[in-house]
Amino acid sequence: MDFRLTEEQTMLADSLRRYFAKSYTMPLRRAAMSERRGFSAAHWQAFAEMGVLALNVPEAHGGLATGAGNPLDTMVVMKEIGRALAVEPYLMTAVVCANAIALSGNAAQQASLLPGIADGSLIVALAALEHGGRYDLNHVATTAEKSGDGYRLSGRKAVVVHGAQADKLIVSARVNGAVADASGIALFVVDRGASGVRVLDAGTVDGLRAAEITLDAVTSEALLAGGDRGSTVLQHTVDLAGAALCAEAFGIVEALTETTNEYLKTRKQFGVPIGKFQALQHRVADMLVCVEQVRAMSSFAAVKALQDDAAARRKAIAASRTAIADASRFVSKNAVQLHGGMGVTDELIVSHYVKRLTMLNQTYGDYEHHLAQYVELMSA
Amino acid sequence: MDLNPSADDVAFRDEVRSFVREKLPADISEAMLRQKKLSREQTVRWHKILYARGWGAPSWPVEYGGTGWTATQRLVFDDECAMAGAPRLIPFGHNMVAPVIMKFGNQWQKERFLPKILAMDEWWCQGYSEPGSGSDLASLKMTAVRGHDDQGDHYVVNGQKTWNTLGHFADWIFCLVRTSREAKQQEGISFLLIDMKSPGVTVRPIINMHDVHHVNEIFFDNVRVPAENLVGEENHGWTYAKYLLGHERSGFAQIGFHRRDLQRTKDIAKREMLNGKPLYDDPRFKAKIAQLEIKLQALEIMGLKLIWDQEQGALPGPEASIVKIFSTDLVQAIGELAMEAAGPYAQPYQPEAQYLDYAGEFAGPAYAAGLAATHFDNHKYTIFAGSNEIQRNIISKMILGL
Numbered sequence: 201m202d203f204r205l206t207e208e209q210t211m212l213a214d215s216l217r218r219y220f221a222k223s224y225t226m227p228l229r230r231a232a233m234s235e236r237r238g239f240s241a242a243h244w245q246a247f248a249e250m251g252v253l254a255l256n257v258p259e260a261h262g263g264l265a266t267g268a269g270n271p272l273d274t275m276v277v278m279k280e281i282g283r284a285l286a287v288e289p290y291l292m293t294a295v296v297c298a299n300a301i302a303l304s305g306n307a308a309q310q311a312s313l314l315p316g317i318a319d320g321s322l323i324v325a326l327a328a329l330e331h332g333g334r335y336d337l338n339h340v341a342t343t344a345e346k347s348g349d350g351y352r353l354s355g356r357k358a359v360v361v362h363g364a365q366a367d368k369l370i371v372s373a374r375v376n377g378a379v380a381d382a383s384g385i386a387l388f389v390v391d392r393g394a395s396g397v398r399v400l401d402a403g404t405v406d407g408l409r410a411a412e413i414t415l416d417a418v419t420s421e422a423l424l425a426g427g428d429r430g431s432t433v434l435q436h437t438v439d440l441a442g443a444a445l446c447a448e449a450f451g452i453v454e455a456l457t458e459t460t461n462e463y464l465k466t467r468k469q470f471g472v473p474i475g476k477f478q479a480l481q482h483r484v485a486d487m488l489v490c491v492e493q494v495r496a497m498s499s500f501a502a503v504k505a506l507q508d509d510a511a512a513r514r515k516a517i518a519a520s521r522t523a524i525a526d527a528s529r530f531v532s533k534n535a536v537q538l539h540g541g542m543g544v545t546d547e548l549i550v551s552h553y554v555k556r557l558t559m560l561n562q563t564y565g566d567y568e569h570h571l572a573q574y575v576e577l578m579s580a
Numbered sequence: 581m582d583l584n585p586s587a588d589d590v591a592f593r594d595e596v597r598s599f600v601r602e603k604l605p606a607d608i609s610e611a612m613l614r615q616k617k618l619s620r621e622q623t624v625r626w627h628k629i630l631y632a633r634g635w636g637a638p639s640w641p642v643e644y645g646g647t648g649w650t651a652t653q654r655l656v657f658d659d660e661c662a663m664a665g666a667p668r669l670i671p672f673g674h675n676m677v678a679p680v681i682m683k684f685g686n687q688w689q690k691e692r693f694l695p696k697i698l699a700m701d702e703w704w705c706q707g708y709s710e711p712g713s714g715s716d717l718a719s720l721k722m723t724a725v726r727g728h729d730d731q732g733d734h735y736v737v738n739g740q741k742t743w744n745t746l747g748h749f750a751d752w753i754f755c756l757v758r759t760s761r762e763a764k765q766q767e768g769i770s771f772l773l774i775d776m777k778s779p780g781v782t783v784r785p786i787i788n789m790h791d792v793h794h795v796n797e798i799f800f801d802n803v804r805v806p807a808e809n810l811v812g813e814e815n816h817g818w819t820y821a822k823y824l825l826g827h828e829r830s831g832f833a834q835i836g837f838h839r840r841d842l843q844r845t846k847d848i849a850k851r852e853m854l855n856g857k858p859l860y861d862d863p864r865f866k867a868k869i870a871q872l873e874i875k876l877q878a879l880e881i882m883g884l885k886l887i888w889d890q891e892q893g894a895l896p897g898p899e900a901s902i903v904k905i906f907s908t909d910l911v912q913a914i915g916e917l918a919m920e921a922a923g924p925y926a927q928p929y930q931p932e933a934q935y936l937d938y939a940g941e942f943a944g945p946a947y948a949a950g951l952a953a954t955h956f957d958n959h960k961y962t963i964f965a966g967s968n969e970i971q972r973n974i975i976s977k978m979i980l981g982l
Contacts, residue, residue, distance in 0.1 A: 497878050
């Protein structure tokens with residue numbers, strides 16, 4: 201047992217913290233969001249130079265991952281991304297898609313896609329969800345029909361985060377079976393600009409971009425995973441994303457609690473800092489109990505995301521995400537409440553933290569989704 | 581970062597498990613697992629079995645006859661004992677007064693008291709709270725006046741202690757007493773060891789809300805205490821008291837007991853029926869169990885982190901307050917759900933069925949007999965050892981700086 205980060209991980213966290221303190225003030229964050237792609241090209245390049253885009257890219261393709269995923273290093277980065285509220289597609293491209301490709305692509309596919317993710321030249325988004333399926337990765341009505349050397353994909357993909365800004369999309373589509381079957385789901389790489397791809401780009405409430413994507417007989421020659429493996433790869437990918445989201449949540453609840461505590465020390469009413477009032481002290485103390493719970497489960501998720509046993513991994517991620525969604529709700533609500541009127545303004549960072557924290561707990565499964573999965577896997 | 585146990589810890593767990601499996605008497609494990617009353621004799625017997633193995637004081641250093649175990653090993657030991665149905669070692673001797681005697685006591689006190697604590701030849705209890713001094717412990721009033729007569733230096737003690745756990749079984753009590761009113765109240769407190777057989781000591785039971793005698797009031801009427809029973813210096817007792825509370829707080833996670841109780845809840849739910857199917861298969865009930873099991877997972881990591889910090893040299897600090905709040909809320913939730921699982925059979929109450937040798941008929945399934953009592957008893961957890969509100973005060977002062 202060892203709760204320490206390695207020296208390299210500590211240095212990485214420190215340099216990211218310094219970078220974000222300088223480059224990610226609230227005005228600079230707004231500026232990044234108003235760029236053409238909804239995030240800052242300069243930050244993305246800086247991430248590439250710091251090496252963080254390569255963390256989930258296997259060593260063979262110029263990256264730093266030695267096995268399936270790299271959840272511990274990713275945890276360090278995602279915690280800082282959470283604190284900074286960075287809007288760059290780090291989770292989607294450098295974690296989700298890097299892992300999906302590494303877990304499923306053949307050598308040539310990996311060689312053609314992964315170096316671009318590592319050096320920042322390629323943005324990739326996963327188009328896995330569909331309307332009517334909520335978080336169910338097996339709910340795939342989009343079809344893929346064999347056509348010559350490739351496939352023709354038709355269907356509609358929902359809430360594809362950074363989908364309109366991506367150069368390439370990883371699309372789940374059904375090669376056989378019924379809509380909710382686990383088998384028969386394959387993964388394809390599609391050019392976002394390919395003929396038949398229609399993209400409806402929208403902002404999200406937490407400052408990101410998300411697209412509704414319609415595929416009308418779109419040609420893809422890049423089959424990443426066949427119908428026997430697509431579902432497994434997706435679930436593994438989303439488990440690794442789940443661990444990353446836990447770390448992002450940790451960064452946010454920690455920052456929200458610090459910010460709230462600071463506010464209680466400076467805001468005066470009745471002639472004293474409001475932090476002198478026991479009713480408020482106890483509320484922050486309870487927020488801290490939540491923060492420690494999130495810290496614990498974020499570490500747990502990262503460590504358990506490494507294991508090969510899919511059911512054990514899923515159970516651990518489901519437990520972590522359930523606990524974290526629960527604790528996040530308490531921290532969010534009380535951070536706003538203790539800031540009083542200021543908590544509901546756009547001006548303070550509090551509301552932005554709360555919006556991201558709320559939405560990340562509805563990304564790749566919410567409290568009820570993960571609790572239901574845990575129930576399935578719980579030992580009698 | 582690595583949260584998996586080392587190979588040594590795994591081997592240690594196996595060693596403890598097989599020892600407990602072999603040596604834990606069935607009457608004791610049954611009493612614990614079936615929520616029956618445990619006698620003084622049973623508690624002492626189990627302690628002596630551990631003592632014979634060299635495990636009488638898991639938290640002590642080797643020089644005093646302890647195990648010298650790491651914090652992780654102590655956690656594994658507690659975990660295995662709890663899961664197997666062993667009683668918790670009575671903490672007042674080996675985990676509370678003993679560390680104070682080791683750190684602040686003199687040589688005579690170490691030789692007189694520690695071996696008998698180790699062997700469980702003397703049962704200790706705690707004299708901290710008073711009727712007017714609960715959370716505000718430093719306001720305590722019980723007096724000790726120093727004097728001298730033909731039998732030597734001594735104190736004469738007068739006053740009352742309350743919420744004393746198992747004092748009716750105890751041979752000795754450690755007390756915080758007031759020896760000065762001159763300076764601020766924390767600076768007039770001393771730490772005194774008192775023989776329960778001393779003339780003038782009266783133990784009066786307090787009956788809990790579930791009809792159990794677990795705690796007492798203790799009255800001290802001109803009790804004569806030899807001056808050699810003063811630990812450390814007069815009027816420095818508050819320092820020792822806080823040191824002791826730090827030790828008390830390091831054992832709050834209690835993962836093994838929670839796990840045992842959650843398993844009991846599952847087992848009851850498997851036997852109770854709802855609409856012709858086991859209650860355990862009801863998605864709503866199962867989700868309630870899952871929510872608690874997930875919290876228990878979080879608590880385990882939080883507890884391990886606390887232990888790990890200690891192994892890196894940190895003293896038990898205010899972080900333990902976070903674990904206390906989380907752990908005690910959880911134990912109450914688990915007990916309440918177990919009672920809920922029993923449905924209407926939570927209601928019948930047969931006092932005599934609380935004893936293992938009860939041979940009569942049960943008004944309902946035997947497993948339901950102790951559930952309500954346990955639920956009501958569990959209310960104490962968020963109150964004792966510093967109420968959870970006091971823990972929040974500690975957090976806001978020591979961690980948050982409010």
